[in-house]
Amino acid sequence: MTTAGDDLPDVPSGSPHYRILLIEDDLGDALLVEELLHDTGLPFELTTRATLAQARTELATSQADCILLDLHLPDVSGIDALTAVRALAPNTAVIVMTGLSEAQAGTEAMAAGAQDYLVKGKVEADLLHRTVRYAVHRSQTERANSQAQAARQRAEENARLERGLLPQPILDTSTVRVTSRYLPGAALALLGGDFLDVVEGDDGLLHAVVGDVSGHGPDAAALGVFLRIAWRSLVLGGHQGEDLLHLMERILIAERGSHSLFATCTLLKLDQRAGTVTLHLAGHHEPLLTTVDGTHEVTAAHGIALGIVPGLRSWPSTTVALPAAGALTLYTDGLTEGHSGADNDRLGVEGLLTLIESLPPADPAVHVDRLIQETHRLNAGRHSDDLAVLRLDWGDTHFRA
CATH class of the missing domain: 3.40.50.2300 (Response regulator)
Incomplete structure (x- = not known):
């Protein structure tokens, strides 16, 4: 007994x-x-x-x-x-x-x-x-x-997944300052499929991507990690532009299995010596260009999202001249699809630009954090989506806006 x-x-x-x-x-x-x-x-x-x-x-x-x-x-x-x-x-x-x-x-x-x-x-x-x-x-x-113990294991798994979605930039000689943020849309939920990355290629050019896999949860998150890793490997292997997007689409189709997932993304190639940036938009929106005169959308040709019509390969390029000093901000729609205040209107790009202009000058990292905080404050919890923001600063950006 x-x-x-x-x-x-x-x-x-x-x-x-x-x-x-x-x-x-x-x-x-x-x-x-x-x-x-x-x-x-x-x-x-x-x-x-x-x-x-x-x-x-x-x-x-x-x-x-x-x-x-x-x-x-x-x-x-x-x-x-x-x-x-x-x-x-x-x-x-x-x-x-x-x-x-x-x-x-x-x-x-x-x-x-x-x-x-x-x-x-x-x-x-x-x-x-x-x-x-x-x-x-x-x-x-x-x-x-x-x-x-289960909560710790989930936290460790999410941390590993976050590292996959938000990797360390690979920069050798580039003087571009990189600021990145990734936030899952739902508290304690498995991460969504937003992804971003920045690497300096052997050609000395700076390559960046921001993308968004449709849907939420582990399937979208896993596919986002696959695409991010594939993008980095392919860029370091010398692939660019339409060829790079074609290979990413093939990987997406192979990895999504029976799920009807697709992905949007913006590819960016920054040439500091020439003072230009080349963009490919695969169903994604244009980046924002910030100069001493303010912030505006970069006008660029649009292409189709990855996985919508496999094999179509419709991803035109756009090359834009850049000022000696400035910043480019790439982001997913989690930054703009929230509400703009007490009414039910979405913030949208116009609301985002107005919000950016209202923020005081600040260091790029502080500015991005304030921008995210303000969009969340205006939204007041009425809309929740995954969010990825990537900001690239070059030159003497004393305006810090």
Whole structure:
């Protein structure tokens, strides 16, 4: 007979009732257990069932804090009874009740997952009091630890996924300052499919991408990581423009499987020496160009999103002259699809430009953070989407807008 839990304090007044399920086919033993429970002083609600089948029906519709289990039921016996009950209520404390002649049954039951055991005929009220309280406390602690471990694992998985979506830029000789932000749309949810990246190629040019896989959740997030890694590998391998988008589309089609996912993206190639930027828009919107005179959209030709019409390869390029100092901001629609204030109008690009002009001059990273904070404030939680922002600054951008 176990004495575990002797050091637990008395039950404080006002404690919640213990919901106890007794699975016992012997009416006399069941009445004895009920009398002992009354003598313990524990606040309890007792439900008695005579078979595993009846217990299964009971547990399907209600919960219990503790199960007192006779190991010899009409429809199951021994460790099989414990295994079946544990499967029905994996997060509930189980205390098995053994006979006087079953010396090993109790320890075997605990090894198989029972919280404790009691020997029929040797149970007194104080022992039952301690055993029930200890078993419930231990079960709740184990459940809390398990949930905490699961939460840590999810956090670690999300952190790894975030690193895949928001990698470190590869910059060798470039003097361009890179500011990037990635925010999932839903709290505690699996990350969405927005992605971004910046690398300096062997040609000395700066290459960047911002993209958005349709949908949310693990499938979109995984596809976003695939496309981001593929883009980086292909750029470093010398692929550019239409050829690069064609290969990314092939990868998207191969990896999306039966899901009808597609992706939009903006490709950017910045040539500081020539003072130009070349853009390819695959179903995505234009970047924003900030100069000393303010911020405006860059006019560029539009192409089709990846995966919409495979093989069409309609991605025209646009080359734009750049000032000696400025900033380009690429972003996903999580920045513009929120509301613009008290009304139900979307912020949109025009609202975003107005908001940018209203912000005070600041360091690029501070400016991007303020911009995101303001869009969230205006939105007031009415619309939630994943968000990726990439800002590239060059020259003496003293205006910092």
